[in-house]
Amino acid sequence: MTSIFTHDDEDIANEEYLAGESPADNNDDSAPLVDLRNVTRSVVLADDQQLHILRGVDLQIRVGDHTAIVGRSGCGKSTLLNILGLLDVPSSGQMLFDGTPVERLRSNTRAKLRGSSIGFVFQQFNLLPGRTALENVVTPLLYAGRKEFWRRNTLGMEILDRVGLAARAGTQPHMLSGGEQQRVAIARALVRRPRLILADEPTGALDVETGQAVMDLLDTIATESGAALVTITHDLNVAARARTRYRLDAGVLSSSDGMPVNDVLMGVSA
Amino acid sequence: MTALISTMVEAWSELRIHKTRVLLALIGVALSVAVLTTVVGVGNLTREGMRVDSERNGGREATLGVSVYADPSAAQAPDADRTASVLEATVKRYGFTHASRVTQAQGRFQFPSGVQSVQLTVVDPAYGAIHRVDIAQGGWFAEDDADRLAPAVVVNDAFYAAAGRPNLATAPQVTVLGSNKATAVIIGVMPNRYPEEMPQAFMLTAAAQAVGAAEQMPGMGPELRIWVPAGMAEQLVSVLNADLAQQLPGAQVSVHRSDYAAYGDPFAMVQLMVSGVAALILLLGAVGLLNISMVTVRYRVREIGIRRSFGATSGRIFTGVMMESVVGTTVAGAVGVMIAVAVVKNPWVESKVAPGLEDYPAFPVEAALLGLGAAVLVGALAGAIPALVAIRVKVIDAIRF
Numbered sequence: 001m002t003s004i005f006t007h008d009d010e011d012i013a014n015e016e017y018l019a020g021e022s023p024a025d026n027n028d029d030s031a032p033l034v035d036l037r038n039v040t041r042s043v044v045l046a047d048d049q050q051l052h053i054l055r056g057v058d059l060q061i062r063v064g065d066h067t068a069i070v071g072r073s074g075c076g077k078s079t080l081l082n083i084l085g086l087l088d089v090p091s092s093g094q095m096l097f098d099g100t101p102v103e104r105l106r107s108n109t110r111a112k113l114r115g116s117s118i119g120f121v122f123q124q125f126n127l128l129p130g131r132t133a134l135e136n137v138v139t140p141l142l143y144a145g146r147k148e149f150w151r152r153n154t155l156g157m158e159i160l161d162r163v164g165l166a167a168r169a170g171t172q173p174h175m176l177s178g179g180e181q182q183r184v185a186i187a188r189a190l191v192r193r194p195r196l197i198l199a200d201e202p203t204g205a206l207d208v209e210t211g212q213a214v215m216d217l218l219d220t221i222a223t224e225s226g227a228a229l230v231t232i233t234h235d236l237n238v239a240a241r242a243r244t245r246y247r248l249d250a251g252v253l254s255s256s257d258g259m260p261v262n263d264v265l266m267g268v269s270a
Numbered sequence: 271m272t273a274l275i276s277t278m279v280e281a282w283s284e285l286r287i288h289k290t291r292v293l294l295a296l297i298g299v300a301l302s303v304a305v306l307t308t309v310v311g312v313g314n315l316t317r318e319g320m321r322v323d324s325e326r327n328g329g330r331e332a333t334l335g336v337s338v339y340a341d342p343s344a345a346q347a348p349d350a351d352r353t354a355s356v357l358e359a360t361v362k363r364y365g366f367t368h369a370s371r372v373t374q375a376q377g378r379f380q381f382p383s384g385v386q387s388v389q390l391t392v393v394d395p396a397y398g399a400i401h402r403v404d405i406a407q408g409g410w411f412a413e414d415d416a417d418r419l420a421p422a423v424v425v426n427d428a429f430y431a432a433a434g435r436p437n438l439a440t441a442p443q444v445t446v447l448g449s450n451k452a453t454a455v456i457i458g459v460m461p462n463r464y465p466e467e468m469p470q471a472f473m474l475t476a477a478a479q480a481v482g483a484a485e486q487m488p489g490m491g492p493e494l495r496i497w498v499p500a501g502m503a504e505q506l507v508s509v510l511n512a513d514l515a516q517q518l519p520g521a522q523v524s525v526h527r528s529d530y531a532a533y534g535d536p537f538a539m540v541q542l543m544v545s546g547v548a549a550l551i552l553l554l555g556a557v558g559l560l561n562i563s564m565v566t567v568r569y570r571v572r573e574i575g576i577r578r579s580f581g582a583t584s585g586r587i588f589t590g591v592m593m594e595s596v597v598g599t600t601v602a603g604a605v606g607v608m609i610a611v612a613v614v615k616n617p618w619v620e621s622k623v624a625p626g627l628e629d630y631p632a633f634p635v636e637a638a639l640l641g642l643g644a645a646v647l648v649g650a651l652a653g654a655i656p657a658l659v660a661i662r663v664k665v666i667d668a669i670r671f
Contacts, residue, residue, distance in 0.1 A: 078666075082665075082666050085579070087578075087579065087665045087666050088666060107583075107584060108583040108584065108585065111578065111581050111582065111583040111584070112581055112583065113581075114579065114580075114581050115580055115581010115582070116581065120579050120580075122669065126572070126576045126669060128573055128576065129287075129573075130287035130288075131283070131287065135283070139577070139580060140580035140581060142276045142279065142280050142582075143276070143577075143580055143581040143582050143583075143586060144581075145272070146272040149272050149275075149276050150272075188580075192581075
């Protein structure tokens, strides 16, 4: 099977990226793709009290990293994922994406950067109803540059072939199994060749076997593309696949490198 | 350009996916536009019919009526010949191209059923143009008809029927029983303007005088009708009044506008009411569309969130939602306009709405443009509010919606 990440228009995805901005040297492998520095996120509740969701989070993610973040429900995992995915901004602290402080970026610039550099895989797949698998996969290309837009069906079929669903390109989501739907979602997340893949409980809606197959695929494709993969999960097996693991507890992120997986997860599933 | 095309692709995809909802919403818009355009089209046809009818009665815009009466208090009043010569000289001096003397009289004619007195209008050839005279057979008077030895008459269909419908090419004669009995020639037949219209005839002034055909009706003096440019009418009224009063001492001169537009546009109120009804209908259609659009956007919050996670900017989401609405209503508007054209140009509708018209006007382009423009506007307005709601959606909340 030919890799889809070898086609010649290598820079297409980043053509729109921060025009006029000055990102850090992208070729420096040691420079983090995402750099969170003492990030906090808090919200004001109805009674004017502040709820601190994230507290002083420091996190660096480099291209090619496979990172798992584990934590109990309500500990701030999804908030952290939203900040990593440029869907939300920190209340304080700094987040650098490719060396650029995202707080300085306007909403539209963040949206374009998100589209070109970040791919999301959701727990509930979030496929658009009424569209075929191919139409779902090519949806992100509607917001891409000229070349990608006009080649969207070709690119979509290539990535569907890569996830083993080329034969089901014309099938609507409700006719696909859970595993197939998640593979379509993965194809959609990867069709613009993001440098960062954020997976939010990617196996949460799947049985164990299907979940493993989906994670195998995600790991393989992420490795092949050189993208960083950040998985948020409380699944022991999914967390065990990551090379770097963090534990998020009450908004505080701590590194768990070198710890046994069960120790990392201790309390998470309790 | 790519952004525009991709937005349209996205909008079309949305319309295709939600075709049932879209169809239901757009049926309302199409019907609203059809009603709006039909009302405007029928209103235009009615207005045209009323205008033509009014022009046949009072003359085209702007027609001046000049009447000269003897002043009972004056020591010496001008005689009829003096008045006629002054009026003729005035018409020439001002360079009026369309002027006609008009005298309402009774004329006696010999019909197969016996002698009958009919309404006889004594005119000059320009009367036909000033009053938009419609001729069904033959023609209206020409300048040289005044030179005929047998006077020419133009009659209405009731007269023509009473005369036994003679063949205009071979035996168009009818006997006039004036002070001199004469054989007149029917040169034209006008359609009756309403059912049961009484026989009526027109004769040129010189011919009527020659045969002594016109018994002037009591209190109805000769009047001069002049068709003048509308913009100069008011100025000419005062100038002619002063001019003729000076030339005809001892006479009362009255120069006034006799056309339908003398006191402003009489159809303006009708048009205003019709437009109000049409606007109300369109508003109802727009509210229906807005309602469905709002419900749809709320239903689509999750989808909008997902799209934004793929990199759709808020501007793109706004344009996309707007475009869906505008594309849909434009198509619905075109359908509505086609329905309106089919209704308004239906021969039965035309004959009922404007029975006085012989040649019906083409479907008014402004009505079609109004309908289409209204559809686009409704689409933009009904799309803008949901689009604003859509861009206010918080991505995080939307994805979890």
